Amino acid sequence: MTQYAKTLPCEIELPDDWETRSRTVLPETGYEQRRFPRIACQTGAALRCNATLPAIPRTDTWCRVLVQDISRCGTGFLHSEQLFPDEKGLIVFPDGNQRAIRVMRCQRLGKKCYEVGCQFIAQKSAP
Amino acid sequence: MSSAVAESPSEDLADHTQFVPVAIDTLAPSNQLPFDLFLRTEATSPPILYRERRLAIDQEDLAKLVGQAIQTLYIRVSEHVAYRNYLRETVLANAELPATRRFKILQTANRAILQLAFLNPRPDMLVNLAGEFGHELATIVCNDSLVLTDLLPLMTHNYQTYTHATNVCTVGLMIASALGMSFADGVVELAAALLLHDLGKRRIPPATLNQRRPLTPEQRDTVRQHPKWGFQDLAWRDDISIEQLLLVYQHHEHWDGRGYPVGLVGDEIHLWARICTVANAYETLSSGSPQCAAKKQSEVWDALEYGCDRRFDRELVACLKSVVGPVK
Numbered sequence: 348m349t350q351y352a353k354t355l356p357c358e359i360e361l362p363d364d365w366e367t368r369s370r371t372v373l374p375e376t377g378y379e380q381r382r383f384p385r386i387a388c389q390t391g392a393a394l395r396c397n398a399t400l401p402a403i404p405r406t407d408t409w410c411r412v413l414v415q416d417i418s419r420c421g422t423g424f425l426h427s428e429q430l431f432p433d434e435k436g437l438i439v440f441p442d443g444n445q446r447a448i449r450v451m452r453c454q455r456l457g458k459k460c461y462e463v464g465c466q467f468i469a470q471k472s473a474p
Numbered sequence: 475m476s477s478a479v480a481e482s483p484s485e486d487l488a489d490h491t492q493f494v495p496v497a498i499d500t501l502a503p504s505n506q507l508p509f510d511l512f513l514r515t516e517a518t519s520p521p522i523l524y525r526e527r528r529l530a531i532d533q534e535d536l537a538k539l540v541g542q543a544i545q546t547l548y549i550r551v552s553e554h555v556a557y558r559n560y561l562r563e564t565v566l567a568n569a570e571l572p573a574t575r576r577f578k579i580l581q582t583a584n585r586a587i588l589q590l591a592f593l594n595p596r597p598d599m600l601v602n603l604a605g606e607f608g609h610e611l612a613t614i615v616c617n618d619s620l621v622l623t624d625l626l627p628l629m630t631h632n633y634q635t636y637t638h639a640t641n642v643c644t645v646g647l648m649i650a651s652a653l654g655m656s657f658a659d660g661v662v663e664l665a666a667a668l669l670l671h672d673l674g675k676r677r678i679p680p681a682t683l684n685q686r687r688p689l690t691p692e693q694r695d696t697v698r699q700h701p702k703w704g705f706q707d708l709a710w711r712d713d714i715s716i717e718q719l720l721l722v723y724q725h726h727e728h729w730d731g732r733g734y735p736v737g738l739v740g741d742e743i744h745l746w747a748r749i750c751t752v753a754n755a756y757e758t759l760s761s762g763s764p765q766c767a768a769k770k771q772s773e774v775w776d777a778l779e780y781g782c783d784r785r786f787d788r789e790l791v792a793c794l795k796s797v798v799g800p801v802k
Contacts, residue, residue, distance in 0.1 A: 401712040402719050429736060431723070432702050433709055452702075455737040 355393055355411035358427035362457035383419040390414045392424065396436040403431055412463075414440070421466040422448070427459045435468070446470075493521050493548040494590055496557060498539055500583040501547070502564045503532045509553040509560070513544060521548045527556075554587050558606060566610060577614050580607075581640055588636035588669075592676060597707045600670065601714070608643065608665030615647040616661055635672055635683070638757060643668035645794070646753035652793040653749075660717065664746055667718035671725050671750050674704030686764050701726050702735050720744035725751055728785045741787075748787040752794055755781065 394412045398405040412424040422438065430450045439445040448465035456462050493512060506528050512521035524547060525531055539547070549557050565571065565579050584607050591600040646668040647661065655661050675683060678700060682693050689697065705723040708714045724747035727733035729740055733751075743751075759777055762768030769777070775795070782788040 400709040400719075402709065402714055402716040404716075429738075431709065432706050453736055455731070455739070455742075458739075461736075 357411040360459040385416040385418045387416050393439040399435045423464045426461050430463050494586040495546045497582045500579045505530045508556040509549050512548040604666040604669040609662045612662045612665040616651045639669050641757045642753045646749050648797045649749050649793045652797045667721040674700035677703045721746040730784050752790045
């Protein structure tokens with residue numbers, strides 16, 4: 348799977364003013380209270396978004412995302428498509444570690460570039 | 475008079491929450507009422523049976539109640555479907571009644587039950603009501619050659635969520651009608667989604683929604699969650715379409731990308747959500763909100779014009795303007 352992930356096409360279009368994040372621990376923003384610190388990282392991963400919500404069509408295909416940060420309970424990545432709250436899927440990291448995820452938020456950074464925040468969930472929770 | 479006034483209320487009469495008020499204005503003479511009608515002799519007293527179902531009610535009975543300064547009767551919550559069917563058959567289908575009168579009756583008839591549904595922690599009742607009420611509103615607004623200036627004086631202007639929802643639905647249907655949308659284009663589903671657009675606000679404390687002083691950053695952060703919460707409340711259902719979901723989720727997105735929750739730009743925002751954004755702004759500016767007094771129509775239009783290409787789709791603002799008529 349790790350090798351396969353590298354072959355997936357990356358359709359993300361980073362915005363022109365995109366700057367590489369150099370911080371290792373991301374600050375808390377707004378009024379969020381995180382249980383665990385997020386560690387910044389820059390790596391590709393494979394994502395399969397499942398058909399979770401009846402009205403949102405998903406084909407169970409794999410695509411490549413760019414992981415931006417990770418913590419004990421979740422991860423943030425860039426994706427070329429908009430994902431919706433409560434959608435579930437599976438993410439496979441370069442070290443082969445795979446985690447079931449649930450989408451918590453999604454922010455548009457540019458055309459074909461969305462920042463997605465996810466929570467890790469128990470594998471059996473993912474359809 | 476063939477009615478009976480019951481002396482001994484049954485068990486459910488003791489529970490006031492089991493009743494919803496119905497305005498006498500919404501009742502028409504009928505040979506056979508399909509629901510029991512109750513009245514209250516005092517505001518806090520339990521409802522007593524006024525007219526049993528299957529009995530007749532005539533114009534004289536209704537006039538007598540009005541003569542006694544009784545404007546409101548009550549029905550059991552469990553009979554609201556029978557009441558809605560009765561309304562549809564005897565009042566809304568009556569082509570002799572002017573469309574503005576039918577609109578007013580519909581709005582009055584739905585206020586109490588919508589209020590109840592908004593208070594219910596489960597969205598099922600609200601979703602079902604939105605479907606029925608949306609269909610009825612769409613029928614009146616889109617089938618009769620009404621312009622918004624006909625309906626504006628009839629709208630109740632306060633910032634209670636159910637009133638706001640009804641008004642946004644009416645204005646949104648006007649825009650859809652001006653765009654040429656028909657029943658075949660899903661205008662009934664659009665109406666239902668417009669009624670549900672603020673569903674997520676049910677998770678916001680009423681004290682925050684009704685607060686007159688400016689919101690704190692924390693409160694603003696909470697309020698900005700409501701499109702997401704509304705989406706989450708509806709997304710698991712299989713009787714909601716993607717268009718309806720996107721309206722609820724995207725109705726605070728701005729044309730220039732500065733909206734929330736995603737920051738979508740231009741026509742990345744679904745048309746139905748763009749309609750809702752314009753209708754929502756028009757209704758909020760016209761009716762006022764706890765933090766902002768109602769504006770004059772000329773000021774409302776200045777704000778909408780200023781928002782073109784910033785918050786709003788310019789074409790939809792022009793559509794709304796075409797149905798509002800001359801600004802006073």
